[in-house]
Amino acid sequence: MAKKNTSDFFDVNALVKTYVSKWYWFVISVIFCLVMAFLFCRIYKRPMAIRANVLIQQEDSNPMADLGGMGSLFGSKGFVEDEVFVIASHSLFSDVAKELGINKMHYVSDGFLKSHLAYPEFPVDVVAPGIADTLMSTIVFKVKINDKGLANIKAKVKRDVIGKAKDVTLPAQLHTDYGDFTIVTTPEYVKGKSLKTTISFTGYDVAAEDLDKEVMAYRGSKKSNVISLALNTPNADYGTAVLNKIIEKYNERGINEKNLQGEKTAAFLNDRIGLLSNELNESESAIQRYKEQNRIVDVAAEANYQSVKKGQMESAVFNTEKEIALLKLTREFLADSLNYTELIPASVANGGVQSGINTYNALVFKRLELTQNAKQNSYALRQLTKQMDLVRANLLVSSDKALENAELNLSKIKAEQSSIAGKLGNIPTQEREYINMKRQQEIKQEIYLFLLQKQEENAMLLANSIPKGQIIDEAFSLSEPLGLSKKVILLIALVLGLLFPPMLLYIRSLVRSKFETKEDVERRISAPILGEMCVDRSGRNLVVSATDTSSATELFRLIRTNLQFMLGGENDKVVLMTSTRSGEGKSFISLNLAATLSLLEGKRVLLVGMDIRNPQLANYLGINPPMGLTNYLSASNVSLESIIQPVPGVADCDVIVAGPIPPNPAELLASKKVDELFAKLRTMYDYIVIDSAPVGMVSDTFSLDRVADATVYVTRVNYSTVSDLRFVEDIYTNNRLKKLSVVVNGTTSKKGYGYGYSAKSARK
Incomplete structure (x- = not known):
């Protein structure tokens, strides 16, 4: 069965009423927040934002940078990200703390x-x-x-x-x-x-740790080489002094590092220049000794000379061998008698032999002319033949001698050729050795000249050391302090003072285990609400009377009217009163409800105390009758009239008190005598109100449901729990008690139903 009292809309009116009822929470919260804000403004001084900007020089000032990887031995170009750590280093902060005395x-x-x-x-x-x-x-x-x-x-x-x-x-x-x-x-x-x-x-180290927490150093942007420094402090003089000193110590450290680097570089250069000077001298001396040992001035020129000479020797060998061959041919030609009158065809290089050949050939031509004109035995022909024989004989002798000289000359040329070939064979080795020695000498000479240049550059750097960080902005203070002004803080405190109570009320509503208002009951259960009763401070147990027009009487009359609608039927007259636990005001509500019903004209009402485990009605009425309900149910000799007593001060209203507490209350209430009793009582009274035991503690009330026509369940604000309401809802949805309705006891005074009620009615 759905909860018919649950609403899906937000009840602003109920929320406002809740806040109005807790007005003192708002007053206390606002006063507390304003006092705390005032104390905060009194103690806390708004910090000033101190800022400074430094441009990190990125040019390469390392005189050893041209050495490639060797330059890293003497320092390398710093990146901005690395310089951020340097400028915010512990050692630098320690130096700043020491110089400024800010420890x-x-x-x-x-x-x-x-x-x-x-x-x-x-x-x-x-x-x-x-x-x-x-x-x-x-x-x-x-x-x-x-x-x-x-x-x-x-x-x-x-x-x-x-x-x-x-x-x-x-x-x-x-x-x-x-x-x-x-x-x-x-x-x-x-x-x-x-x-x-x-x-x-x-200590200075602890002060450096504090500075590390206070000072922020960061790169201005990813595309810039600027380091920004920030410090928030209530004393602007302190902040500017700290940031300026940090920049000063950073630049001082950079200059010292550069000078130290330059000094190390100078020492290295001096050592290397001295060493290379000695090595260069040794290399030049070695080249000199090598040239002297191999009798060369220039290996390349010597190789060229020997190559030309080799060609000349080869040509000389060829010419000489050709001359020898011609001389041999000439000698063979002259030795053959068949060639006596023939011309000598050879042309030799030897001048004497060639002259003799030319003379002999001229004589042969002359003889040919004579043989054509003169006789064979003519004197001129015989004289010419003798002359030819003489020239021929001389030519043989001169050709032999020329051949001998040519062969001797060929041997000399070949020997020279062999010598030249040997020298040319040694030239590649000499050239390789010479080039290697020359290369070593040139490398050392280049390094020597390079180091001399770097020595001069390093000397210039030492004489002109400049800071690594170029100051763009010295430490300066922003015009407005950081944080909120006093007016804004007080305004925030006022707003928080107004917000805290609703928040606390909401959290309280989430975590509380007890409900506080009638509306809370209506939202949590679907059983009908018969009425409510405000807190009573009168001290009376019976607050209803025929002439009373108090708020309590009016509320009970309203409950009576609603109860009459719940009973409905003509024979419905027995009302069972119960609650979840003791202390919720069940007996108080039962007594006054019975008194309210008796105010109806011509109506007789009976109040029956059936909470036989913890009876309270006799105490509420201040009576002590000798007999009670338990006496009647447990004994056959007790009459009904002997246990019925009139309620003092209330006409037409009687009461049956519970009597002594029996050892078997559950069995006693389940007996048939109870049914017989109520059958008689129905004929005697118009309304019967049963004050039964709490259902959350014992099951007696459920056994009495058989004699009742309706059930009134009493709950109490700030006493009954939310789980109690769930229990009520379970009883109602499962129809475990007839015509269940709920009375909310202990509510605060409020205006309702057209009347102004005061808080003086509810009782436990």
């Missing part, structure tokens, strides 16, 4: 919950030579000086007091486990004026 932070009180960072001038200082170099803790000195100049000093490390002095004049020495500290005044101290200051004393 000592001075806070001077300005009044209630207000102080400021004093820099660069402060009234009181702590002097401790050498301690800051090794100190790894933070020592806090609290100094109070009265108008008489007497000081109270306390030194603490975390929560431990390590030293204190009272009513001392400054300068004063404080002995601690960390060393001796002297507290002194400075020229800024004003005599005759009270002063309260706190000095935080740390």
